[in-house]
Amino acid sequence: MNLHRKRTTLDTETVGKKTGKMASVTPSCDRDGEHIGWQVAVRKRGFPVQYKTFRTKAEAMGWAAVTESEMVRGV
Known part of the structure; x- marks a missing residue:
């Protein structure tokens, strides 16, 4: 299954009243196009x-989600 062009984005609430897309989760494929994992x-x-x-x-x-939360909290 070739998932190379699919992209999933995690929507989160940012500081203030803005809503933004801070993280993108992309399928990671090897040279043959085989799905091997997910890159964030x-x-x-x-x-x-x-x-x-x-x-x-x-x-x-x-x-x-954890990394975005830490960024918002300033950790």
Whole structure:
């Protein structure tokens, strides 16, 4: 199954009353196009971009939520 072009975005609430997309979860594929995991990129203005790769989408989404929360709280 080739998931290379599919993208899932986690919507979160940011500081203030804005709603923004801070994390993008993208399928990670090898050179043959086989799905091997999920890459997360968490972006928030004023912070360095955080990248991490996971075997399961659930782990990726959980890490994204925790990382975004830490950025908002200033941890």
